[in-house]
Amino acid sequence: MDPLTATAHGQAVALGIAGAADGPLSEQLPSGAEFPAAVERLASLGVDAQAVVPLEVGGFNGLAAVAAAAQLSLPVLDADLSGRALPWLDQFSPAYSGVSMLPAVLVDAHGRTMVVGGATHAAAVPDTTAEAGSAADGRYLEEIVRAVVRATGGWVVVSFSVGTLSEVADVVVPHVLLRASRWGRVLAAAQSLSGLQPYLDAEGGRVLGDGHVSAIHRPGVDGGRTGWFTVSASGPLLRVDMQNEFLAVAIDGSMACTTPAVIGVLDARTFLPLRADQIRLAADVVVIALPPSLPRRRDAYVERTGPASFGLDFEAVLP
Amino acid sequence: MTRILTVEDIDDIAIGAGILGTGGGGDPLIGRLLVQKAIRDGLTVTVVHPDEVPDEACVIASAMMGAPTVVVEKLPAGEEALNSLRALETRIGKTADFIIPMEIGGLNSMIPLLAAAQAGIPVVDGDGMGRAFPELQMETFGVYGVPGSPLVVSDANGDHVVVETGDDNVRMESFARAVTIRMGGAAYIAEYPMSGADVKRTAVAGTLGLAQSFGAAVREANQAHSDPIAAIASVVQDSIYGYAHVIATGKVTDVQRQVVDGFSSGTLKIAVFGAEDELVIDFRNENIIARMVDPAGHSEVVGVVPDLICVLDSDSGEAITTESTRYGQRVTVLGISTPEIMRTPEALKVWGPRCFGLDHDWTPLEQLAAPKQAAPAP
Amino acid sequence: MRIGIDVGGTHTDAVLMDGSAVVAVAKRHTTADVSTGIRGALDDLQRQRPFLTADVDAVMVGTTHFLNALVEADRLARTAAIRLCLPATAALPPFTEWPQHLRDALHASGHLLAGGHEFTGRRISRLDVAGLRRIGERLGQAGVQSIAVSSVFSPVNAEFEEEAADVLGQVLPDVPVSLSYRIGRIGLLERENATIINASLRLLAEEVAAALHGVVRACGITAPLFLSQNDGTVMDVETVQEYPVSTFASGPANSMRGAAMLSGVRDCAVVDFGGTTSDVGMLRAGFPREATSAVEVAGVPTNFRMPDVISIAIGGGSLVRPGPPVRVGPGSVGYRLSRRGLVFGGDVLTATDVAVAAGRADIGDRSLVRHLDEQLVHDALRDMASRHADAVNSMRTAPGEFPVVGVGGGSALLPERLEGVGPVVRPEHYAVANAVGAAIAQVSGEVDRIFTIPPGRRRQTMDEARQEAVDRAVAAGAAPSSVAIIDEDDIPIPYLPGEATRIRVKAVGDLRIARTRAPEGAIP
Structure with a gap:
């Protein structure tokens, strides 16, 4: 369903999984009942779910929501709340759009449920706007989810209403699912860098460089939240900053591209994308950049998802 | 018999609840001030015995969850426990007829009284722990088959989280704990929604009254300059706990503390008066085991959880928590046995010595010989 | 040289000290305006042992003025x-x-x-x-x-x-x-x-500071002026105007520190035997042991650090009830002892009369108590001794004998030994131990808060807390080389993540004496 033309009655429900995506989730697979359980519990709180929207198109959550929509026999919106992958719930679009993420329903691998409810946090913060209230709610939900994930050592399904379908266009990042599927086909079919070029040109993207990974400094080492790796070959030296996601690329020391732009690190042989935790020393890679998908509140989006939001001390640079 | 509690009754309950805290549970002080203020402001705290609760009545357990150390600084806004109650009522679609304390030991003796006064409903004279325990699954309600969830956690902002973990009370504890920490380290819960019949079957009955009797005995003994600890022991004899004896009287010579898995763990050493022996008490929030060690290093267990090992100020008879224990204090260690409902095989599976990491089976206090130099309680 | 002054409810005591030697002692009645009593005591010191005002390095004052204002609910700010x-x-x-x-x-x-x-x-x-x-x-x-x-x-x-x-x-x-x-x-x-x-107390503090400053300067002394704090250390008079509360119960700490100095005993029990009560405390390494429970001041719960002191209702003016059994106290003639006691020609049998009859003290007219029954005198002394022994015993932290230092005017009533405790030492100048305690006071710095300790950093965190306490002591006027940690405590907090721990550290050092004098009138 196109979010910009959605007119059906009812609400769009955001669905996704929060937690350490690589570890626990790959072992302790979802039973499949979690998403329906979450939507059912939301219904008991008065949420009339008529469509599903992924929390984030990037990574596991893009497909999870599609699967959930199929399970629930609901349409999925061609949209998400992040335009990419993002680590924290308070970076997601409702948090700066005046839409509260509360009440939210969390469901764990055993079907155990938590309802995070309460007054909107705008009430506790005097003299501020709806946006400030939704940001506070987002931060609060993020912290609760993080605490629960830590306590249970796994993951939880996160779900909440993003508002009525007729108003959802103001909140979400549109057209990311079809974009993802388009790029999936392009990359699967790609035989060479030059073969990618027309598609990059069409979207205003570019190849930042290629070569082998010459050094890696993983996130968390020395207490730093972000890490980096370098790519060198005959051409210029690339440095890619990363956390769970790729955050910025500098070419020979000058900043070429940063989050929220889409930074892709591709296997140089297969052209399939690599995750940050898959980067290995000496691997041959291609680094590409695509302009971000943008919601209506572009400035807020860039501010909330730009380098500063990850503690990096530089301005956003978009292709 | 329905009773209405006075400000003075609350003083007594606070003293008694400190004793039943068996080293943990937090200082009842802030809770006492809250309840006394509510009474002075015109609210009523009514207490009924479990036998008077109709079988079909809806009863909800109430408590503070988290670190008592936080409560002394971040005092409650006032209606957190009531908000939890209301949210739980909404969730289960029933209105509570009664409140029951989750934990009689320490600060949690007071929070349910406040919630009940605010809700305008009576409190059941009983609780789910019969003392203080560190975790939410350690309740007689759960031991005898009542699911703890849905559970609601609330904080001062008016936020609440509903935890629905079916009958998995251990997972309920870990979810609620995680939320509590996010809420600043102390939050207020409503849990174990149950029927009046459940209460009669599963609650440790009469513990609010017992705490009050302890407090009154201590107060009267202090006024009469008689021995407050003997007075406590004689109250025990007339209760479902049934048995108590003085394990030792002495002076604190060492306190070691560390945090292990979120618990304040450690060891307290007491030089026993009139003997060469040393009493060594291990604690994990609450006192969990007491051993008498002779000069040759031979050690003998003289009290072990779930029996109550109460470290009391020798002069005043009031409880000394593990946090406020200091070198040089003159203390009397009183052992109090647990009532029948807390010593069944099902119960010991949840709070027997092994649940606290001890490599011991439980031996009832009354079967452990009272040390020679300690006079048995009257 | 230093001058120590103790302004009590009835007496204003002053001592002049040269290093650790007491070179002059004065005792005056406390006056309503405070300054007149102090002025008289300072003049007495000058008469006893003439000194150059320029040789005075510091003046330390302990006063119950603020506490009295609170207890009387008088002179308090809106x-x-x-x-x-x-x-x-x-x-x-x-x-x-x-x-x-x-x-x-x-x-x-x-x-x-x-x-x-x-x-x-x-x-x-x-x-x-x-x-x-x-x-x-x-x-x-x-x-x-x-x-x-x-x-x-x-x-x-x-x-x-x-x-x-x-x-x-x-x-x-x-x-x-x-x-x-x-x-x-x-x-x-x-x-x-x-x-x-x-x-x-802030408005009153400004007045008191000005009055103290005025009287000391009027005597020609330009040395810095300090007030004793509850824990036995001192604070300069400017700071006191901001924090009067920290000085308002300095009496017990001063008498105990004074007792340690005068007797040379650093680990002992101290009995401060006054006119109406006797206070018992413990000294460890020369510092008073602190109370662990909440302290109520004028009916208000507070969490001040104060010496752990128990008071028993026995003083020089205590009534002696002939019994049987013979009991001393709890009633007392208090400051009216000099009119009502038998040895002063009064009609009330007091503890002081018993002491004079037994030859323990030589006050008033001894002939007026010659008629007292020997057994009564014996029993009364015994009652006082055994109740002091009980009090000291209840403060005991270890088995075995230890000395008891008696100070205060009534300490003559103590026996030579307390049964089951140890010998009683009554040092020279015992009657002005308070003022001596004020004169020898040090300065302190303290840290007490919750630290979140990252894994493996407990030691570094403790070191940081210690450093902060030392820095605070130096900022309060301690000579850096003399500062030492005298007390520390770390209590992990259960139910909280991240190794949340409450750390308490106290550092104490000698007052840094600036040889350059504060210019005249520099202090308000």
């Missing part, structure tokens, strides 16, 4: 309390549990505003600056003279209290503001209470 906390803590607003007469005396008003922190230092909500301005303006119109500000977990993060002080300073530039994080420890109600008490 005080408002502002707590930064909402939405938390509203259930128990400021002035909870205060006696009504004190609330009246302060024209107490309590106010709650958004603010405060969690134990981790994160904000509960942002500071309501607009609300604070409004309250400030209202308080100004209501004629409030002093303001106490508290914020939840301010010992962990003091930003809101500091910001509130700035805002209030703009709105009410002439009203002093007392901040709780500088005054008390974790425990909001008790810390707030201490801060309110402090605020209520």
Whole structure:
């Protein structure tokens, strides 16, 4: 369903999984009942779910929501709340759009449920706007989810209403699912860098460089939240900053591209994308950049998802 | 018999609840001030015995969850426990007829009284722990088959989280704990929604009254300059706990503390008066085991959880928590046995010595010989 | 040389000390204006042992003036309390549990505003600056003279209290503001209470500081002036004007520190035997052992650090009941001893009369007690001795004998040994131990708050806390080379993640004596 033309009655429900995506989730697979359980519990709180929207198109959550929509026999919106992958719930679009993420329903691998409810946090913060209230709610939900994930050592399904379908266009990042599927086909079919070029040109993207990974400094080492790796070959030296996601690329020391732009690190042989935790020393890679998908509140989006939001001390640079 | 509690009754309950805290549970002080203020402001705290609760009545357990150390600084806004109650009522679609304390030991003796006064409903004279325990699954309600969830956690902002973990009370504890920490380290819960019949079957009955009797005995003994600890022991004899004896009287010579898995763990050493022996008490929030060690290093267990090992100020008879224990204090260690409902095989599976990491089976206090130099309680 | 002065309820004592030697001693009656008594005592010192005023390095004063003001609910400022906390803590607003007469005396008003922190230092909500301005303006119109500000977990993060002080300073530039994080420890109600008490004493503190300053300068002494604190260390007179509350119960600490100095015994029990009561405390390494429980001051719960002292109702003026059994106290003729005691020609049998009859003391007219029954005298002395032995025993921390140092005017009534305890030492100048304690006082720095200790960094964190305590001692006037940690304690907090631990460290050092004199009139 196109979010910009959605007119059906009812609400769009955001669905996704929060937690350490690589570890626990790959072992302790979802039973499949979690998403329906979450939507059912939301219904008991008065949420009339008529469509599903992924929390984030990037990574596991893009497909999870599609699967959930199929399970629930609901349409999925061609949209998400992040335009990419993002680590924290308070970076997601409702948090700066005046839409509260509360009440939210969390469901764990055993079907155990938590309802995070309460007054909107705008009430506790005097003299501020709806946006400030939704940001506070987002931060609060993020912290609760993080605490629960830590306590249970796994993951939880996160779900909440993003508002009525007729108003959802103001909140979400549109057209990311079809974009993802388009790029999936392009990359699967790609035989060479030059073969990618027309598609990059069409979207205003570019190849930042290629070569082998010459050094890696993983996130968390020395207490730093972000890490980096370098790519060198005959051409210029690339440095890619990363956390769970790729955050910025500098070419020979000058900043070429940063989050929220889409930074892709591709296997140089297969052209399939690599995750940050898959980067290995000496691997041959291609680094590409695509302009971000943008919601209506572009400035807020860039501010909330730009380098500063990850503690990096530089301005956003978009292709 | 329905009773209405006075400000003075609350003083007594606070003293008694400190004793039943068996080293943990937090200082009842802030809770006492809250309840006394509510009474002075015109609210009523009514207490009924479990036998008077109709079988079909809806009863909800109430408590503070988290670190008592936080409560002394971040005092409650006032209606957190009531908000939890209301949210739980909404969730289960029933209105509570009664409140029951989750934990009689320490600060949690007071929070349910406040919630009940605010809700305008009576409190059941009983609780789910019969003392203080560190975790939410350690309740007689759960031991005898009542699911703890849905559970609601609330904080001062008016936020609440509903935890629905079916009958998995251990997972309920870990979810609620995680939320509590996010809420600043102390939050207020409503849990174990149950029927009046459940209460009669599963609650440790009469513990609010017992705490009050302890407090009154201590107060009267202090006024009469008689021995407050003997007075406590004689109250025990007339209760479902049934048995108590003085394990030792002495002076604190060492306190070691560390945090292990979120618990304040450690060891307290007491030089026993009139003997060469040393009493060594291990604690994990609450006192969990007491051993008498002779000069040759031979050690003998003289009290072990779930029996109550109460470290009391020798002069005043009031409880000394593990946090406020200091070198040089003159203390009397009183052992109090647990009532029948807390010593069944099902119960010991949840709070027997092994649940606290001890490599011991439980031996009832009354079967452990009272040390020679300690006079048995009257 | 240093001068130590103790202004008690009845007597003003002064000593002149050269190093650790007491070279002159004076005892005067305390006067209503304080200064006249001090002036007389200083003149007595000068007469006894003429000294150059330029040779005086420091003057240290211990006074119960502030405590008396509080107990009498007199001379207190109109005080408002502002707590930064909402939405938390509203259930128990400021002035909870205060006696009504004190609330009246302060024209107490309590106010709650958004603010405060969690134990981790994160904000509960942002500071309501607009609300604070409004309250400030209202308080100004209501004629409030002093303001106490508290914020939840301010010992962990003091930003809101500091910001509130700035805002209030703009709105009410002439009203002093007392901040709780500088005054008390974790425990909001008790810390707030201490801060309110402090605020209520600020106007009086300015007067007392000016009076003390005036009388000392009038004697030609230009040395810096200090006041004794509750823990036996001192604070300079300028700082006292901001923190009078920390000086208001210095008596027990001074007498115990004085006893240690005069007797040379550093680990012992100290009995301060006064006119109506006898106070028993313990010295460890020359410092008084501190009480662990909450301290109530004039009916207000606080969490001050005070020496662990128990008082028994036996003093030089205690009534002796002939029995049987013979009992001394708890009634007393108090300061009227010099008229009512038998040896002074009065008609009441007192503890002092018994001591004179037994030859333990030589006061008044001995012939007036010659008729006393020997058994009665014996039994009365025995009663006093055994009750002191009980009191000392209850303070004992280890088995075995230890010395008891007797000070105060009544200590002549103590036997040579306390049964089951040890020998009683009564040092020279025992009657002015308080003033000696004031004269030898050191300065301290303290840290007490919740630290979140990263894994493997416990030692570094403790070191940081120690350094902070040492820095504070130096900032308070200690000579850096002399500062030592005298007490530390770390208590992990259960149910909290991240190794949250409450760390308490106290550092103490010798007063740094500046040889350059403060210019005349530099101190207000």
